[in-house]
Amino acid sequence: MPEMTDADLGFLRRAIEIARRSRAHGNHPFGALLAGENGQVLLEAENSVLTGRDVTGHAETNLIRLATARFDEAALARCTLYTSTEPCAMCSGAIYWAGVGRVVYALSEVGLYTLAGSHGLLLPCREVFARGGHAVQVLGPALEDEAREVHAGFWTTP
Numbered sequence: 361m362p363e364m365t366d367a368d369l370g371f372l373r374r375a376i377e378i379a380r381r382s383r384a385h386g387n388h389p390f391g392a393l394l395a396g397e398n399g400q401v402l403l404e405a406e407n408s409v410l411t412g413r414d415v416t417g418h419a420e421t422n423l424i425r426l427a428t429a430r431f432d433e434a435a436l437a438r439c440t441l442y443t444s445t446e447p448c449a450m451c452s453g454a455i456y457w458a459g460v461g462r463v464v465y466a467l468s469e470v471g472l473y474t475l476a477g478s479h480g481l482l483l484p485c486r487e488v489f490a491r492g493g494h495a496v497q498v499l500g501p502a503l504e505d506e507a508r509e510v511h512a513g514f515w516t517t518p
Contacts, residue, residue: 364464364502371395371442372466372503374404379444379510382406382419389510390445392419394427394460397438403427419443420451424458433459440464444507445472446500449481452488456496463489465500466507475508476515 371393378391390407405423409415420443427436440462441447441455446469455463469484489496501507 362497362499364499367399368440368442368464368499369502371401371440372444372464373506374401375442375444376466376503376507376510378404378406378419379507382408383510383514386411387417389514390419390443392423392441392443394423395440395442396435402439403430416450418448418451420447421454424451424454424460427460428458437461444510445469447485449483449485449488452485455485456489456492456494459494460496462497463499464502465498466503467511468501468504471501471504471508472511475511 375391375393378393379389382391383389385406387410388407392405393401394403396402403423403426405419405426407419408417408422436459439460441460443465445467446465447455469482473482486498
């Protein structure tokens with residue numbers, strides 16, 4: 361399995377900053393970005409579940425909606441989706457159907473589950489991708505402490 365590069369870590373930190381921005385905008389603290397094969401940032405997306413009143417408004421799904429409107433499947437196969445937290449089953453399905461070739465995430469699903477409890481599903485993205493007919497390379501988790509920080513206090517009720 362390939363190792364995480366410094367560029368991967370830099371993009372993950374940017375995804376975490378997008379998650380921080382999402383939270384500041386009144387949404388769940390998740391962020392994602394799409395990088396092209398030459399390392400350029402093509403798109404960014406925040407979570408919009410609360411402000412958009414749409415439970416499917418996860419950062420990765422929002423990003424895939426933008427990406428599939430702009431790029432064909434051949435281009436997306438050469439892209440990497442970076443996300444602050446491991447994609448859920450819904451987002452993994454969207455990533456798979458869009459044909460994105462590589463996913464790199466920071467906080468693991470298990471790490472999120474320990475913070476958010478019933479707000480998550482324990483179905484790793486690798487399991488979702490493994491059920492499909494084409495490969496999606498996955499790297500993660502990485503920078504979990506940094507990624508966890510943006511969730512601090514969010515999932516607890518006063």
